[in-house]
Amino acid sequence: MKQIWRTTGGAVVLAAGATGAFGGEITVYCQDIAVGCAALGPVVESFEAANPGDKVILETVNYQTILESLPIQLESGSGPDAAIITDMSGLTRYYLDLSPYAEDAAALRADYEPLLAWLRGKDPDSAAINGIPLSMTVNGAYVNATLFEQAEVDMPAEGASWEDWAAATRKVADATGVPFPMEFDRSGHRFASLAISYGAQLVDADGRPVVDEGLKAAIEQFVQWHEDGTMPMDLWGAVGGSAHRELFSDFVNAETVFYFGGSWTIGQMDAEVDDLFDWRVVPTPCGPSSCTAMPGGSALAGFNTSDNPELTGRFLTYLAQPEQIAKIDIHAKELPTSQTLIQQGLDYPDASEKTQEALDVFLAQVPKMADTAYRFQGWSYQRAMMNAMTTRISQVLNDELDVEDALMRIKQDVETAIQAAEG
Amino acid sequence: MPARLDVAEIGHQIITLPARAMEPLMAGLQRLVGIKRMPWVFLLPNLVAVLLFCLLPVFINIVFSLTGSDRLYPAERPFVGTANYDILLACQNYLDPASCKADLFWRAVQNSMIFVPIQVVGMVTVSTIAALCLNRSLPGRGFFRGVFFFPVMLSPVVVAYTWQWILQRNGALNGILSWAGLPGSNWLADPQSAFFWAIFVTIWAHMGFYTVIILAGLQAIPKDVYEAAKMDSASNWRTFTAITLPLLKPIMLVVFVLCIIRSVQTFDELYVLTGGGPGSATMLIVQYIYEVGFAVQPRNFGLAASASLLLGLVLILFTAVQMLLSRKSNNG
Structure with missing residues (x-):
């Protein structure tokens, strides 16, 4: 009798294995905007269809969870198997190197350089494939063109400075009764665009924080815009600490003429503003040093804490194929990262004419980006610098610090963070 | 049978x-x-x-x-001795946070030292008044008891978002003021008004809990004591100061201590409502610990742990004082 049970049991296990009924399951954290769960959905479906028994669970989480909870989960070994992340260089030690799971690792590397370097943290020249860059993002300015028309003010042309834009939007706001000429997301990443265009280095070649005249000039200009009412206090003034805050609703409700956000909100802009008014993306304003925006992006990284690294690796390398990544970027209306797709060009059949134009403007900013911006984006302690800038600038706006003290504190905060991280 | x-x-x-x-x-x-x-x-x-x-x-x-x-x-963590405490305690003048290495920690301490006494006194006063009202035989007394207790059951995040919606630039409060022809304000963008609203919102959110405790204390006071006072023609104020307050003393002591501990630990409502801002005007100690240990990258667990231990010492001090007062009260 025992022998019969053993034989039957063995047969069931073998049969189930052959049909993939014992396939693995992995969890992926993603957001519900831009390149998020909705964009990954079709790729997951095709992966599961091609690999019966394997299951990829997409868990929708908010940005704060990715920024604050995910690193703690990973450190304690209890995080998801993979996640779409934006702090590419800050989580390096948890990444799963995908090289062993790729059919042609060299080709994959070639297709995604140089963004793979951002995922390598302090060792940008290594051969590790620490994730799949999903989208390239660019900071940029959205403008309410209808308000310009109503105010009969000419929109500044390409190459116009930040001061030109501030002056023009003030005129528009005065003429139309809009409360605020300009708004900036409360984000160190957004501020870095302004700072680098004013000549700030932010980080040197040795990976140490730099606080210089460029950063000082940018902070002074930024503070002045808050003092003269060009920008509202609600974002940078009213909030403390390192909290990320944005008031996209102000642009949608035509309460600001100029909104400095980024390419990731194009889809939202198109859906929510639609034809309420004529909106445009304009070339990044120039500072004394450059007309740079900040590059950024998101990547899908697998984690070495995964219970199922083999499936995680297989899913990520499947997703890295240009035809799969194209599905994601088209769905999210994002700029591609794969060299194959960049060379081929990507059509967005669902995108409106306005969205297509906006994507073209964002794409045109890429060659103008300063080397400093790329270096800052790939710096392991970029987030420490961005948090320090956000916190300290808010203190300057509330007269808790003067600009000199703020610069000293920014440097001290980052050095303390580096010291803490490196023991 | x-x-x-x-x-x-x-x-x-x-x-x-x-x-x-x-x-x-x-x-x-x-x-x-x-x-x-x-x-x-x-x-x-x-x-x-x-x-x-x-x-x-x-x-x-x-x-x-x-x-x-x-x-x-x-x-996996290297021993650094008292380095974290040295960072927190390095100060030329403890009354001037700008002279301290960990200036935000000392700003948070300073804010907490102003926030806690005002919030605790406000909370106990409002809760006592509410309990006294609810102890009277008013029409709809059960309904009002529910109304006062309702915010306690809400998640702190819900409380904070609700008040943010009321107080923001285009919020309900400014809408009402505008409708009444009165000037509005950017309530959360000004340090003084943000601090006021931080106290107001936390009192609103938690007063129901303390009201229930004080109400239980009021109901435990024997009725005959009040009848005797009435026969002696004691005024309402005299009855309150000579009977109600002395007999409520043990309960009030518990309420004060609970309220102080809770007030020192305030975090969630304010983190969502103001993020500690404007600047650092509403940043309290627990938010500092959270920012340093969890919100920023890289996470400085050592500094956060040191700050939380210092906070723990302060709470132990409060508890010791409460035990001392409680013992004195029991002895007569």
Whole structure:
């Protein structure tokens, strides 16, 4: 009798294995905007269809969870198997190197350089494939063109400075009764665009924080815009600490003429503003040093804490194929990262004419980006610098610090963070 | 009658069943450890729980405060001695946060030292007034008791978002003021008004809890004492100061201590409502600990642990004072 049970049991296990009924399951954290769960959905479906028994669970989480909870989960070994992340260089030690799971690792590397370097943290020249860059993002300015028309003010042309834009939007706001000429997301990443265009280095070649005249000039200009009412206090003034805050609703409700956000909100802009008014993306304003925006992006990284690294690796390398990544970027209306797709060009059949134009403007900013911006984006302690800038600038706006003290504190905060991280 | 006795007997048998089942085991245990040590055997389960969930975390916190790096596991963290405390305590003048290395920590301490007394006095006063009102035989008294207690049941995040919606530039409060022809304000963008609203919102959110405690205290005061005061023609104020307040003293002491501890620990509502801003105007100690340990990258667990231990010492001090006052109160 025992022998019969053993034989039957063995047969069931073998049969189930052959049909993939014992396939693995992995969890992926993603957001519900831009390149998020909705964009990954079709790729997951095709992966599961091609690999019966394997299951990829997409868990929708908010940005704060990715920024604050995910690193703690990973450190304690209890995080998801993979996640779409934006702090590419800050989580390096948890990444799963995908090289062993790729059919042609060299080709994959070639297709995604140089963004793979951002995922390598302090060792940008290594051969590790620490994730799949999903989208390239660019900071940029959205403008309410209808308000310009109503105010009969000419929109500044390409190459116009930040001061030109501030002056023009003030005129528009005065003429139309809009409360605020300009708004900036409360984000160190957004501020870095302004700072680098004013000549700030932010980080040197040795990976140490730099606080210089460029950063000082940018902070002074930024503070002045808050003092003269060009920008509202609600974002940078009213909030403390390192909290990320944005008031996209102000642009949608035509309460600001100029909104400095980024390419990731194009889809939202198109859906929510639609034809309420004529909106445009304009070339990044120039500072004394450059007309740079900040590059950024998101990547899908697998984690070495995964219970199922083999499936995680297989899913990520499947997703890295240009035809799969194209599905994601088209769905999210994002700029591609794969060299194959960049060379081929990507059509967005669902995108409106306005969205297509906006994507073209964002794409045109890429060659103008300063080397400093790329270096800052790939710096392991970029987030420490961005948090320090956000916190300290808010203190300057509330007269808790003067600009000199703020610069000293920014440097001290980052050095303390580096010291803490490196023991 | 006999049937009722049977039911009682059955009930007794059921209730004592576990004790009877354990009796041989306990008898054996008593023979093994001796009757004098038996109380420790009964205390053991609770002692294990206290050890695991209270003392062990404190010990881990101490270890974190004496070690560096952003690693989570103590074994991977290098020993740095008192370096974290040195950063927190490096100050030329403790009354001037700008002269301190960890200036935000001292701003948070300073804010807490202003926030806690105002919030506690406000909370106890408002809760006492509410309890006195609810103790009277008013129409709809049950409904109003529910209304006062309702915010306590809300998640702090819901409370904060609700008030953010009311107080923001285009919020409900400014809408009402505009409708009434009065000027509005950017309530959360000005340090003074943001601080006021931080106190107001936390009192609104928690006063129901303290109101219930004080109400229970009021209802425990014998009615005949008030009747005697009435016969002596004592005024309402005299009755309140000479009877109600003295008899409420033990309850008020508990309320004060609970309120102080809760006030020092304030975090969630303010983190969502103001993020500690404008600038650092509403940043309290727990938010500083959260920012340093969890919100920023790389995470400075050592500094956060040191700050939380210092906060713990302050709370121990408050508890000791409460125990002292409580003992004095009991002695007469």
